[in-house]
Amino acid sequence: MARYKIDIEYDGTNLIGWQINSQGSSVQSILQDAIFKFCGEHTTVYSAGRTDAGVHAINMVAHFDINKQFDAVTVMKAINFYLLKEPVSVLNCQIVNDSFHARFNCINRHYKYIVINRPAPLVLEKNKAWWIPYKLNLDAMQQAAKKLIGKHDFSSFRAVECQAKSPIKTLDKCTITQDNDKIIFEFCARSFLQHQVRNMVGTLVDIGRGKPYDIDKIFEAKNRSAAGVNAPACGLYFVNAIYDATNVDL
């Protein structure tokens, strides 16, 4: 048996999300099918994050086991061969020791969210960003973003159906930068609640268009209805997952 760690890029536009489900194509089902076509083995692929329908990944990290052992480059090329018509690509592959777990060993997750703030509808970035035609106040959003950083009860930013045991999370990074009409939100934390990033972005954008939200009061309310809208999935990207080197190396 060998365990492989893979870095994956995907375009979530036409996918139902990370997780296997009878409703349609998922990143997990596409990868498992490609692995089966390559080596004839049914395996389960585990990821650092289980993204929703429409969410993209620049570098998702995942792992799986197969019984026959191949070198890592062969595995990457073979899976990519069977992925050629799919919106998923393996960027890198590495053999890891069998205690490595893409989800449970991950010590930090990095997301970014892209807003295009301009009057004209999106074409080149259609399905790849949230189009906001009304002018956003960057400074107001940046001031509010600072208040999200740290250890808080994020109940107000949590999907109603979220199954995490605790709503207490520590947000390590929350920055907003602007490059012409592109506004980039970046978030780092050990872990996030379901819809937490999209709910934070939706609330920050509401603040950017002038709604008088107070982040402290939203935290105090511990109620989803106290925060702003859930930003659309198409603007969200899983950027990377960080591990202790000791968990990765063979």
Next chain:
Amino acid sequence: MARYKIDIEYDGTNLIGWQINSQGSSVQSILQDAIFKFCGEHTTVYSAGRTDAGVHAINMVAHFDINKQFDAVTVMKAINFYLLKEPVSVLNCQIVNDSFHARFNCINRHYKYIVINRPAPLVLEKNKAWWIPYKLNLDAMQQAAKKLIGKHDFSSFRAVECQAKSPIKTLDKCTITQDNDKIIFEFCARSFLQHQVRNMVGTLVDIGRGKPYDIDKIFEAKNRSAAGVNAPACGLYFVNAIYDATNVDL
């Protein structure tokens, strides 16, 4: 009669190019149809550059006349309303004096070409860049790029069917920069021959993978077969067109 100058973004992936043709949807036909739906007038839209099938535009400049006069913001919003399902968007609209011509008054055109140089097939940038899986030598390409700058006979970089009167062009800018696995080629000139940018990129990439091309000898040959491959359309972007301010203002 009023003349409107418009800035346009388009995704050329499923288009036959700029120019109207019975073979399929073109940027020109899509715009003319949207203008007709908005104001009931048949007009011709003229652009700074007539891009090929698959080529994109970040900011193409064009103009057209209509008899009824509307303010520029109304024209932009109305056209965009009828473009909502199309891969074309009007970024900006301005009323100009009727001597302005998007093609003939343009004094400089700016193109960029994107290569993604990595082993893994493209997903997020599929149809938006040229995927090159073998390692390119950036320094060799940059040295060759410098030799393309200036006034030359570009016959070796010209499509066989190119109808320009003279093959003599002056290339003002030709730079290559790298940002991780993304390699960006930028070109500025008053005008270009048909396929000139894609033939220059194809030749530079051939040099980057070790082919012993000599730019001086390619110029001397004045023969298309002396230069490298025609780079695929999907990596090419029309970036902007420059005009004398006197030709634009009312």
